[in-house]
Amino acid sequence: xxxxxxxxxxxxxxxxxxxxxxxxxxxxxxxxxxxxxxxxxxxxxxxxxxxxxxxxxxxxxxxxxxxxxxxxxxxxxxxxxxxxxxxxxxxxxxxxxxxxxxxxxxxxxxxxxxxxxxxxxxxxxxxxxxxxxxxxxxxxxxxxxxxxxxxxxxxxxxxxxxxxxxxxxxxxxxxxxxxxxxxxxxxxxxxxxxxxxxxxxxxxxxxxxxxxxxxxxxxxxxxxxxxxxxxxxxxxxxxxx
Numbered sequence: 001x002x003x004x005x006x007x008x009x010x011x012x013x014x015x016x017x018x019x020x021x022x023x024x025x026x027x028x029x030x031x032x033x034x035x036x037x038x039x040x041x042x043x044x045x046x047x048x049x050x051x052x053x054x055x056x057x058x059x060x061x062x063x064x065x066x067x068x069x070x071x072x073x074x075x076x077x078x079x080x081x082x083x084x085x086x087x088x089x090x091x092x093x094x095x096x097x098x099x100x101x102x103x104x105x106x107x108x109x110x111x112x113x114x115x116x117x118x119x120x121x122x123x124x125x126x127x128x129x130x131x132x133x134x135x136x137x138x139x140x141x142x143x144x145x146x147x148x149x150x151x152x153x154x155x156x157x158x159x160x161x162x163x164x165x166x167x168x169x170x171x172x173x174x175x176x177x178x179x180x181x182x183x184x185x186x187x188x189x190x191x192x193x194x195x196x197x198x199x200x201x202x203x204x205x206x207x208x209x210x211x212x213x214x215x216x217x218x219x220x221x222x223x224x225x226x227x228x229x230x231x232x233x234x235x236x237x238x239x240x241x
Contacts, residue, residue: 020229021079021097021130023217025105027071030063033088037078037096038071046080046096047089058101075102075219077131077231099131100233102219114216116178119157124223124234126153126168129205131231143198151199153206155234163188169195169203183214183225206232 026037026046038045048056062072077100085095129137134152138145155165163176163185174188188210195203209230217224223234 021077021099021231022229023075023077023102023224023226023231024080025073025075026078026096027073028059028062029069029071030060031069034069035088036092037074037076037098044093046094047085047092048098049085049089049095050097051099055098055101059098062101062104073105075105075217076100077102100128102222102224114178114181114218116157116161116176118218119176119178119223120159122157123237124155124157125237126232127222127235128233129231130229131233134202138198138202141198141201143201145198149199149202153202154237167203167206169193169199178216181216183216185210185214205230 024039026039027043028037029035035048036045037048048059051059059074062074063070066072076098078096078098080094080096082094084090084092089095127133132140134149135145135147138149149168151166151168153166153168155163157163157176161176162173164171164173166172167190170191170193172188172190174186177184194200209225209227209232212227214225214227214232217226221236223236225232225234
């Protein structure tokens with residue numbers, strides 16, 4: 001694991017007792033009595049819990065063909081806990097709930113440095129918040145959505161850092177700046193339409209996140225913007241000339 005990644009992992013480890021999903025790098029191992037993700041140096045290992053069958057299969061595919069118990073470094077969106085799982089999980093430092101596997105943590109999939117030019121002339125559409133698709137995220141907030149929201153939040157980066165888009169309710173525009181893989185938005189101007197229900201609450205949450213500096217990660221057509229425990233995943237919809 002590279003030095004920067006190790007520092008990130010250690011910072012995450014120190015706050016493991018805090019709730020909320022976050023993006024992290026860890027070595028996943030699977031075998032008899034072993035189903036863990038290990039992070040940090042020296043490392044601490046967390047037993048896999050409350051993870052969907054789909055994600056579990058994706059994790060196992062990453063270690064298929066590897067020597068038994070060999071750890072494979074992966075980029076994950078996951079939630080760490082100091083609470084130990086039952087059974088074999090008692091032998092480890094805590095538990096981990098993986099919400100999404102982003103891919104191997106090597107140079108083939110992840111982009112190390114992002115500049116404003118890398119975002120320009122591209123339209124990015126919000127796909128997940130904290131690892132949850134928008135319908136599932138709405139359910140977590142107490143709203144029942146059977147289909148995707150009528151207006152999906154998006155960001156369009158233009159020349160000289162000009163930003164336009166929407167928050168799922170109102171149109172926004174303003175200035176974007178990138179430095180050291182940190183995205184700063186604002187000040188942002190907005191239309192003033194009132195939206196009820198999930199659309200209104202989604203807008204409030206995005207406005208709160210956009211008020212902070214956002215850490216950028218790009219990988220395989222996805223743009224991840226993180227502020228604290230909040231992770232926005234945008235998909236590249238199209239390139240604009």
